[in-house]
Amino acid sequence: MQLLILEDEEPAAEQLRRFVQQYNPAARIVGECQQVSEAVDYLRTHPAPDLILSDIELLDGNVFRVFEQVAVSSPIIFITAYDSFLVQAFEQNGIGYVLKPVQYAQFAAAMQKYERLRQALQGAALQQLTAAYAPAPQYRQRLVSKSRAGLYVLPVADIPYFQLRNGVTHAVDGQGRAFVLNETLSQLEAQLDPAAFFRLNRTEIVQLSAIERLEAYFNDTLIVHLKGQTLTLTSSTHRTPELRRWLTA
Incomplete structure (x- = not known):
């Protein structure tokens, strides 16, 4: 001293x-x-x-x-x-x-x-x-889907949303094609960049850049319209407030 x-x-x-x-x-x-x-x-x-x-x-x-x-x-x-x-x-x-x-x-x-x-x-x-x-978090940049036709390498940036169907996680691309993944939806949520992907509800994760518009629905939920797709997603009631904050962050 x-x-x-x-x-x-x-x-x-x-x-x-x-x-x-x-x-x-x-x-x-x-x-x-x-x-x-x-x-x-x-x-x-x-x-x-x-x-x-x-x-x-x-x-x-x-x-x-x-x-x-x-x-x-x-x-x-x-x-x-x-x-x-x-x-x-x-x-x-x-x-x-x-x-x-x-x-x-x-x-x-x-x-x-x-x-x-x-x-x-x-x-x-x-x-x-x-x-x-501290090292920056390393988020997944690509995923692999196994099928009878072989292995599909899926760039994460090209996936508008992920969806749980009959208990199995699927990555859905811009053409609406669904690819089976081994990861659970919760595992994916932890591996994806939270600035780019959001967990809408128990069965769906959406990419911010894939959202075209939001539409108010009943019981404080939101319908999510995706670019270039007719299918829509819906936020759960308890996730809607966080979705609004996420979109304006």
Whole structure:
């Protein structure tokens, strides 16, 4: 952990050094500034510290003048004799506000809060990184249908809909030809891209690009008219609201 101390009184600065060493012997104080101008120069020319321990009033003015001149990304624990700057402190990356005279227990509590926040942020960043680099789902691009005539290779993009007939899953192409599949309809639903295919009801899955129009039917169901086909499909009552959202996503 790398810390920057902004404090104009040597006894107070020495106390912070002791408290830092007591709290975390591995922590390193990378800089100390007694003036606003010093702090501005340091923050402009050095990497951002992990944490800043800062008084409010420095030798040449209020520490908030620092934040007017340089963007500060590091969290700050304010350690001060003044209790009137609380709102300003938390508007400027403040995560703690400790009043002087400082007791070690107060200092340690503020440091523990910093540790908790850092761990939470690191966990969130790791989740985002993992999600960003997670492999994209691999959806089925083709299916195979076995028949007496041989094997038919069916590009998924060419199948307007899938239908369960007498307990057997069929892929129906644009010419209305039905091909028997080994997969169940539920297995297919999990293997198809949900942005392109939708489960209308217990027995049918439709492809978005194959839909020509929808027609309201009774009991909050929809009749689905397909491009180039006279056959229509029907959404079940409980799937209709999700179908409407899916179509407008």
